[in-house]
Amino acid sequence: VLPVSGRGPKRQVGREAIVDITQSAAYPLNPFPHYERMRAASPVFHDDQSGSWHVFRYDDVQRVLSEHATFSSRMGGGNPSGSGQLFASSLITADPPRHRQLRSLVTQAFTPKAVDALAPRIAELTDELLAGIEATGSADLIKELAYPLPVIVISELMGIPAEDRERFKHWSDVIVSQTQAGPGNGKDDATTAEMIEYFLALIAQRRSQPGEDLISSLLSAEIDGQRLTVPELLGFCSLLLVAGNETTTNLIGNAVLCLAESPGTLERLLKEPALIPQALEEVLRFRSPVQSMYRVTVAEATVAGQPIPAGAPLVAWIGSANRDGQQFERAAVFDIDRSPNRHLAFGHGIHFCVGAPLARLEARIALEALLSRLPGLSVAPGAELERMESTIIYGLKALPATWQP
Ligand code: HEM
Numbered sequence: 001v002l003p004v005s006g007r008g009p010k011r012q013v014g015r016e017a018i019v020d021i022t023q024s025a026a027y028p029l030n031p032f033p034h035y036e037r038m039r040a041a042s043p044v045f046h047d048d049q050s051g052s053w054h055v056f057r058y059d060d061v062q063r064v065l066s067e068h069a070t071f072s073s074r075m076g077g078g079n080p081s082g083s084g085q086l087f088a089s090s091l092i093t094a095d096p097p098r099h100r101q102l103r104s105l106v107t108q109a110f111t112p113k114a115v116d117a118l119a120p121r122i123a124e125l126t127d128e129l130l131a132g133i134e135a136t137g138s139a140d141l142i143k144e145l146a147y148p149l150p151v152i153v154i155s156e157l158m159g160i161p162a163e164d165r166e167r168f169k170h171w172s173d174v175i176v177s178q179t180q181a182g183p184g185n186g187k188d189d190a191t192t193a194e195m196i197e198y199f200l201a202l203i204a205q206r207r208s209q210p211g212e213d214l215i216s217s218l219l220s221a222e223i224d225g226q227r228l229t230v231p232e233l234l235g236f237c238s239l240l241l242v243a244g245n246e247t248t249t250n251l252i253g254n255a256v257l258c259l260a261e262s263p264g265t266l267e268r269l270l271k272e273p274a275l276i277p278q279a280l281e282e283v284l285r286f287r288s289p290v291q292s293m294y295r296v297t298v299a300e301a302t303v304a305g306q307p308i309p310a311g312a313p314l315v316a317w318i319g320s321a322n323r324d325g326q327q328f329e330r331a332a333v334f335d336i337d338r339s340p341n342r343h344l345a346f347g348h349g350i351h352f353c354v355g356a357p358l359a360r361l362e363a364r365i366a367l368e369a370l371l372s373r374l375p376g377l378s379v380a381p382g383a384e385l386e387r388m389e390s391t392i393i394y395g396l397k398a399l400p401a402t403w404q405p
Contacts, residue, residue, distance in 0.1 A: 027387040031291070031394075032332070035320035044306040052313045053303075058344070060304050061321035064295055064314060066349025068095055071295035071314060073351060090235025092243065092351065099350060101223040102232065106240075106354055109157070109214055115357040118153065122362055125152055126369045134373055137405035138380060140398045145370070146252035150245045150362055158240065159213025160202070171195050172242045177389045199237045203230070214240070244355045250289040250388075250395025251280070251363045256370065257396065258283045260379045262334050269336075270371045279336040280363050284322075285343035286334045291319035291394045293347065318344050319394060374403035 028034070038045060038056040045054040055064050064071045072095050075088055087093055091102045108114065129148060133139040147169070155165050174191040202215065210216040218228060218236055228236075259265050259279065269275055295314045300307065308314070322343045325331045346353035353359070370377060379385070380400035388395045 027389055027391060029385060029387045031319065031391075032323055035317060035323055038317075039320060039324060044303050044308075050313075052315050053308055054315045054317060055303055056317050056320040056324075057304065058321040058324035058327040061316045061318060062344060062348050064303065064316040065293060065318075065344065065347050065351070068099075068350055070297060070299060070301045071316075072298045073099075073294075074296060087235055087238060089229065089231035090239045091354070092239055093235075096350070102228075102236075103350075103354070105218060105221045105223070105228075106214075106236070109217070110354050110358060112357045115361055118157075118358070119361060119365065121156070122149070122153055122365045123369070125149060126365055130369055130373050135405050138400070138402045141256055141370070141401045142249065142253050142396060142399045145366060146249045146256075146399070149252070149366060150248035150359075153358070153362060154240055154244055157214050158237070159206070159211050159215060160241075164198070167198070168241055168245070172246055175238075175242050176246050176393050195238065196234060199234050200230070202237070203233055240355075244359070246388075246393055246395065247289040248355075248359045248362055250393060251283065251359055252366045253396050253399050254287040254289065254394070255280060255283040255363060255367055256377070256399060256401065257379065257385070258286055258334050260377070260401075262336075265336060266371060266377060269367070273368055273371070275336060276364050276367050277360065278339075278341075280360060280367070281341050281343065282334060282336050282338055284345035285328070285338070285341055286322070287394055288319045288322050288343070288345040289394055290345065290347075290392065292317050292392050318347075374401075376402075376404040378402055 035056055038054070043055070043057045043060065045056070046052075047054060055061055073093050074095060075093050091099065091106070094102055126145070126149060129145050133144050151165055151168055155162070155168075171191055171194070174188055203219065206213070206216045206219055210219065215233075215237065218233060221228065259269070265279070269279060292315050295316060297308055297310050297312045297314060299310050302308070321327070322345060323331045327342065328338070346356045346359075378401065380402045383400040385399070386397045388397050
């Protein structure tokens, strides 16, 4: 979920110049027909304007995400600007061997067992948030539940004071709107500076007064006798606070949208809540919160017969892979009984999402509570749904919903 400012060679691939949605100012709620055309006509597409290569088919996306020796996660060419600075030394932009070392520091905090221990607190928070709107019969579910829940959970894990949480909303909005190719602008750089300043103060405070939180344990962690550097600590803070939050928010929001669109499904899940986890896997496939990830070729490579030079920025379209008919039968149909469901929504290979167990748990608890406490839940009739301003993140700006109070 990172901006890339690299420039590749100019070369036109494919039979026709197809407008690249990463260049468009609008963020379609339905980018899926575009992906389908690309899979058929230009599965490996070079965009002359941005210089990036775009990969659309399941097999190719999976390979690009996982073959780290060829497709590096390091930030694309030049000095990262804006929020890029925050992620420049982070896990998500590290290659082996550093990647394995950094990853070992956080995996312990996010094992399914450690995460399951959070379930009672997540349920309590969900109840508190829903108690505020239950009697009203209508609300924006993003604002009231899907956004605050993951922010509070991760803030508590990191020991961040409750009064500071509001600031993250603004920061993460700016960072999400910046997840596009191209340089940052002045406003974004100021926000980044503000975030860095905040995290530096937090790190200094934890250094002098360590607690039981994730930041304190990262501060005392050692890799081969070496402590994490300050940019690496900043990278962890930003990654956990921003990358994990918006995505989980959108998993919950996208789930309500998918279920509301699919006749009878909400009722079925209410009767059989044990089906909620598999329904969420289908939401992850059908409306993937992260639609694309970046890589850079470290050597010349061939993808689906197309030679790609070394040093080329590449976009792997997860959202397209997850709709590929070669991998999924009736790929355009939302089907909670789908099995197997080998979606790539959390990535694949060494960078597979560390937060997946937490995201799945939060979304399951949120959905169980929504179904049981808001009877007759549906998207507000006539509501105009708008997508967040990002081609990478897929989620709704707001989700006006109604139910029987
Ligand atoms: C990595 C998606 C929630 C932390 C990733 C990647 C994807 C992803 C696609 C792979 C990136 C790559 O290959 O370059 C999602 C989705 C989420 C979610 C769809 C919610 C539905 C979370 C949460 C956290 C988190 C809740 C933490 C609190 C991370 C971290 C990485 C990562 C630290 C980097 C792992 C590495 O590079 O080894 N995520 N994520 N994510 N995610 Fe998530």
